[in-house]
Amino acid sequence: MDRTAQPILKVNGLGMNFGGLRALDNVDLDVGKEEIVAMIGPNGAGKTTFFNCITGLYTPTDGDIIISPLGKRSERINGLKPNLVTRKGLSRTFQNIRLFPNMTVLENVMIGRHCRTTTGIAGAIFRGRSARREEKEIVDSSYTILKKIGLEKSVNEFAKNLPYGKQRRLEIARALATEPFLLLLDEPAAGMNPHETHELDDLIRKIRDEEGISILLIEHDMKLVMSLSDRIFAVDYGKKIAQGTPDEIKRNPVVIRAYLGEEIDA
Amino acid sequence: MISFSEIKKSFFVSLWFMFLTFPIMVIRVNTIENIVEWRWKNMVFVGVGSFLLSFVWRYLIKRKEYGLKKAEEGEEMRISFVRRILQEKKFYVPGLIAVGIFLLAFPLIFSLYQTNIMVSALIFVMLGLGLNIVVGLAGLLDLGYVAFYAVGAYSYALLNYHFHLSFWIALPIGGAMGTLLGVLLGFPVLRLRGDYLAIVTLGFGEIIRLILENWNELSFGPSGISNIPRPSFFGMDLSVHGSMIFIYYIMIVLCLFTIFVVNRLQDSRIGRAWIALREDEVACQAMGIDKAKTKLTAFALGATWAGMAGVMFAAKTTFINPASFTVWESIIILCIVVLGGMGSVLGVIIGALILILLPEYLRAFSEYRMLAFGIVLVVMMIFRPGGIVSDVRRFYRFEGAGGKSGDG
Numbered sequence: 103m104d105r106t107a108q109p110i111l112k113v114n115g116l117g118m119n120f121g122g123l124r125a126l127d128n129v130d131l132d133v134g135k136e137e138i139v140a141m142i143g144p145n146g147a148g149k150t151t152f153f154n155c156i157t158g159l160y161t162p163t164d165g166d167i168i169i170s171p172l173g174k175r176s177e178r179i180n181g182l183k184p185n186l187v188t189r190k191g192l193s194r195t196f197q198n199i200r201l202f203p204n205m206t207v208l209e210n211v212m213i214g215r216h217c218r219t220t221t222g223i224a225g226a227i228f229r230g231r232s233a234r235r236e237e238k239e240i241v242d243s244s245y246t247i248l249k250k251i252g253l254e255k256s257v258n259e260f261a262k263n264l265p266y267g268k269q270r271r272l273e274i275a276r277a278l279a280t281e282p283f284l285l286l287l288d289e290p291a292a293g294m295n296p297h298e299t300h301e302l303d304d305l306i307r308k309i310r311d312e313e314g315i316s317i318l319l320i321e322h323d324m325k326l327v328m329s330l331s332d333r334i335f336a337v338d339y340g341k342k343i344a345q346g347t348p349d350e351i352k353r354n355p356v357v358i359r360a361y362l363g364e365e366i367d368a
Numbered sequence: 369m370i371s372f373s374e375i376k377k378s379f380f381v382s383l384w385f386m387f388l389t390f391p392i393m394v395i396r397v398n399t400i401e402n403i404v405e406w407r408w409k410n411m412v413f414v415g416v417g418s419f420l421l422s423f424v425w426r427y428l429i430k431r432k433e434y435g436l437k438k439a440e441e442g443e444e445m446r447i448s449f450v451r452r453i454l455q456e457k458k459f460y461v462p463g464l465i466a467v468g469i470f471l472l473a474f475p476l477i478f479s480l481y482q483t484n485i486m487v488s489a490l491i492f493v494m495l496g497l498g499l500n501i502v503v504g505l506a507g508l509l510d511l512g513y514v515a516f517y518a519v520g521a522y523s524y525a526l527l528n529y530h531f532h533l534s535f536w537i538a539l540p541i542g543g544a545m546g547t548l549l550g551v552l553l554g555f556p557v558l559r560l561r562g563d564y565l566a567i568v569t570l571g572f573g574e575i576i577r578l579i580l581e582n583w584n585e586l587s588f589g590p591s592g593i594s595n596i597p598r599p600s601f602f603g604m605d606l607s608v609h610g611s612m613i614f615i616y617y618i619m620i621v622l623c624l625f626t627i628f629v630v631n632r633l634q635d636s637r638i639g640r641a642w643i644a645l646r647e648d649e650v651a652c653q654a655m656g657i658d659k660a661k662t663k664l665t666a667f668a669l670g671a672t673w674a675g676m677a678g679v680m681f682a683a684k685t686t687f688i689n690p691a692s693f694t695v696w697e698s699i700i701i702l703c704i705v706v707l708g709g710m711g712s713v714l715g716v717i718i719g720a721l722i723l724i725l726l727p728e729y730l731r732a733f734s735e736y737r738m739l740a741f742g743i744v745l746v747v748m749m750i751f752r753p754g755g756i757v758s759d760v761r762r763f764y765r766f767e768g769a770g771g772k773s774g775d776g
Contacts, residue, residue, distance in 0.1 A: 209762075
């Protein structure tokens with residue numbers, strides 16, 4: 103099946119300037135339905151800036167970000183506020199973990215349900231039938247997600263007390279709670295040991311296969327990237343330098359040069 | 369834990385203190401008889417006192433560090449005494465009943481003076497719970513909270529002066545004025561946080577006070593507004609004593625109402641959004657929470673209680689002027705929240721009672737009041753940075769799995 107035939111995320115000519123610095127220059131990217139796409143590149147290449155542009159933390163200077171979720175019409179989401187982007191179905195995790203440390207694991211996931219629920223102040227105070235039903239739905243669905251991720255044993259623990267690997271998983275659980283069609287993972291395996299990385303590999307695959315969620319990830323762990331991804335985009339100095347299947351990328355001289363440096367012919 | 373080196377350290381501390389205080393505590397020049405008095409007794413007091421204090425200080429610090437190390441090693445945290453009482457039904461139900469009976473009987477047992485003090489304390493309980501929403505839950509440091517309190521008080525006073533509106537109509541109006549002003553303040557500070565927010569709100573509080581002080585046509589300036597009627601009891605006018613008791617019961621009901629609402633909000637979708645905002649603004653927004661809306665609701669709901677507390681204050685004192693609404697009041701309310709425990713309802717109540725009642729009962733030592741106040745705050749922040757009763761998050765139980773057993 104050609105997954106790229108109908109991209110759910112299409113980025114055209116994305117550019118981002120910070121004052122005089124051009125952090126991103128004319129980057130194109132697309133993610134197909136139920137596809138796992140990786141973005142690689144040396145440190146400072148602009149990968150996280152790219153993520154921040156897509157999720158609304160930054161407003162890109164130029165280019166288009168177009169989403170076409172299944173069954174809905176395409177939409178340009180440049181400059182939309184982060185919370186609205188999440189509502190549209192793009193959810194992310196952060197490179198340096200950004201959980202809510204003094205909330206319990208379950209509450210962290212419940213926050214993810216916020217944008218799919220509606221109870222207001224009056225509902226919270228009077229706790230009418232619909233408010234109670236919604237609250238129960240939030241708790242139950244959050245617990246189901248935690249079970250899927252394998253964190254159901256620590257629902258009532260503070261997020262800050264979890265070990266590092268579990269914190270990363272919790273961030274993914276929280277992102278899943280927003281019911282995304284595309285999950286953006288910013289270095290999900292950073293700081294994990296080989297065993298944890300292996301588990302993460304399985305988890306990401308499971309999310310794709312069982313939930314039908316597409317995944318775009320930034321990662322430095324090449325083993326994980328090569329085994330997981332359907333396609334890889336390589337960027338350097340804010341520009342896209344290559345794209346293709348893992349095998350193509352592995353053999354691409356431009357990518358190798360970006361990672362290992364240029365040979366000096368003297 | 370008590371080693372020889374500790375004693376030695378405390379000994380040197382006391383030596384150092386004796387040396388430092390030597391000129392002022394020991395030497396005294398008697399100008400009448402032109403001699404120098406040597407008060408060696410004082411030196412002994414200073415020495416023994418500083419030795420003991422330093423020793424206790426070291427012991428407490430040690431104990432705290434020991435506790436932290438234990439927590440870090442992943443051992444089960446010791447559940448504090450207070451929390452254990454809160455969780456055991458057979459402890460807290462009789463306790464609650466006893467407190468309830470005491471509160472109901474309070475004005476009948478004690479004098480008018482005592483009831484008066486208690487009403488002040490209850491007003492501050494309400495203010496503390498309101499500010500707790502803004503500072504404790506949403507994490508927005510607000511140093512101008514007293515402005516909403518002032519607006520509540522003045523809206524009752526002015527509405528009564530011009531339109532003879534009764535207390536019962538003014539109470540919701542005062543709350544609504546607070547809400548409105550909360551939203552008005554919320555808009556310009558949406559982008560700010562932390563120190564910047566604190567400074568802007570501080571300025572805002574001062575602006576309101578200065579307006580009240582200088583806009584004579586509106587607020588009658590520093591001379592204030594007097595003869596504000598006390599609440600009537602079904603149309604009957606009560607004696608001074610009777611109406612104070614009545615105000616006391618109104619305050620009890622209002623406080624219970626506040627506690628009820630804050631408790632419900634805390635464990636709701638909105639309350640969680642506030643806490644998420646406090647914990648991490650970027651992540652909170654990335655998880656689909658509208659930052660602007662959440663901040664505004666926090667400001668508005670916090671200010672509502674201050675508005676109502678203001679109406680109560682005006683009705684209680686029957687006279688208000690801008691001097692009652694200085695920065696100092698804001699600081700006291702903030703101290704109540706921080707000392708009691710950010711985000712914890714019970715903590716804020718205890719904090720308010722301690723900070724308002726103690727100074728009243730310690731009037732005999734009024735010269736040392738500020739000193740004691742400062743020391744209490746410093747010691748609290750070192751040994752219990754979470755406040756008297758730190759915030760407890762709700763415990764969820766699920767079939768099959770469900771976290772650690774034992775605490776529930």
